[in-house]
Every structure is written in C-alpha cells, then in structure tokens.
Amino acid sequence: MLRMNTLDQRIISQLLGNARASYAEIGKVVGLSAPAVKRRVDRLLDSGVLRGFTAVVDPQALGWGTEAFVELHCRGNVSPTRIRAHVESLPEVAAAYTVSGAADAIIHLRAADIHHLESALERLRALDIVESTVSTVVLSTLLERPPVPQ
Amino acid sequence: MLRMNTLDQRIISQLLGNARASYAEIGKVVGLSAPAVKRRVDRLLDSGVLRGFTAVVDPQALGWGTEAFVELHCRGNVSPTRIRAHVESLPEVAAAYTVSGAADAIIHLRAADIHHLESALERLRALDIVESTVSTVVLSTLLERPPVPQ
C-alpha cells in the first residue's frame, strides 16, 4: 500500500476533473513541474490508486438510458465470489454489491430500453444461485458524481 | 440531438478504455487521421454525448471505502427537481435516482468509514423533504463497470 500526501490527492483531484489535462496544466495548479507530475501519476498508476482514465458519456445519448436496481436474494449461502462470477456474465450489470440486510446483493442494471431491461432481468433471475429478486426501475437520474470527491 | 455513426461509437469506445490515448492512437484503431479524430471528439463534447474525461480511482485507497444505498421516502409530493436540490447539498451523495415503487428516490452514499456514513445519513434524514429512509450498507463491491459498455 502506498502512502499518499496532499500533493497526490490534488493531482488526482485535477485528473478527476479532466483526465486529458496536460501534466504542465496540472503542475501549474498543484505547484510542480510537468515531469514531477508525470512521475507521481505513473507511481499512482503502478500502485493501483489510479486505475486508469475514462470518458464520461451520456448514457441516454448512446441508447443505454434505462436503469434499475435489483435486490438479489440467493438460495442458501452463496459466497460473494460466486455471486460476482454469475452476475458478471450479464453485460447489462453496471455494478454489483454485497450488502447488509435481507438481500444478498444489489445489482445495478443498465439497458437500452424497458424491453432490454426485462430481458436482462429474466437472465438474472435464471441464474441458479438466484432465489428471488426485487426490482426498482430508475425513472430519472437526479445526480451522478465521479467515484471520489475532492 | 446528434446523430452518431459507428465511427463515433468506436472513438468513444477507445476513450472509455483510455481517456488519455492520443488522437493518433485512436485514429490508428478506427482508421482516421489524428485531426479527424479530434474534430469528432470536439463535436461529441459540444453536443453533450461526451461529458468529459475522468480518472478511475480506487475509492478504498483514497479512504472512501464505505458505501450505502438509501431508499428515500418523502413527505407528500416532492418534485424530482426539489429532491435533487436537497440531496446535492451533501457531498457524500455519489448518485441519486427517482424510482418506481414505494420509495421516491434511491441515494447512493459514499463515505470514508461507518461513522462518516452515519453522519451523512443523519444529515440526509434531517432534510425537510425526507419522511423516512431505508438504508442498505454495502459490504463489498463485486463489480463496477464504466457507464456504457462497448
């Protein structure tokens, strides 16, 4: 595990805001030269604190505007690893979490439309670890923030 | 609304995989010159299909490893806009959705630890639109995929 300081956090903060910012731009904000920023970014990538860089797209625009949250109730005791192995076979799974409470997991589904969502749900319910599901369809996305603030 | 073709989708796909890829690299994959790629990316940014570029960080590594999903039940009829206005005042809100079913919204909370999460939940419940909440604490993240596949 890496020990990070304020400088690293501020660099990450800049990259969260704009992953295509140049090292010089970032350096100007955090008070470092461009090569110094690059070496820190490389180190953060190596250590796994930074996993990579991605584009933020409008799901609606790409035709993936229909979402749902599904509480997963499994048959008997199923390990998180097995749940993961099963749910990652569905491309519509945007995220999956094991949780406290009655449900075993919460699945975030993302699909093109209601029919696509229904099809994904059917395939999810057909997994042999699944006993029952409780779905909540998303009507609108009020807010979505990048993974980590500041 | 913008009409997009396969070329745009492939460019977006490349940027989803690596937002810091050079235009020349992207162009080599999709069969375009670097300036042509840049023109399309600029147009996608202008039109809002591409919202920007961000870093993918390990929340654990930055000390934001504790998450929860909260079903929000509001007093009477509250518009999505008002819900949004209220919940975005909490920095711990990672995402918020209006949903079908009994709850009015689902809030995705992200905090440093259980105590931080508890504090965020208290502030959420203190909002005057909120009648009651049902929280589900995330035990582990099994899977998290970028916003849009392919």
Place this chain on the structure above:
DNA sequence: GGTGAAAAGAGGGTTCT
C-alpha cells in the same frame, strides 16, 4: 476527411538540494 507546419506537450537524462 486528409495534409503539412507551427506550437505545445511528453519523456528521459542530468544536476541540484
């Protein structure tokens, strides 16, 4: 959408503290 040129940035080695 491609081409070519000027400006900006990346990346590596060296020096300084």
Place this chain on the structure above:
DNA sequence: AGAACCCTCTTTTCACC
C-alpha cells in the same frame, strides 16, 4: 529521494486543400 532544468521527439492544433 525527489524536484527542477534541458533537450529531443511526439502530439496537438491550426491553416488550407
């Protein structure tokens, strides 16, 4: 160790075709 400086090579970003 880590950051700044410098130099070369690549990339970006225009112009124009």
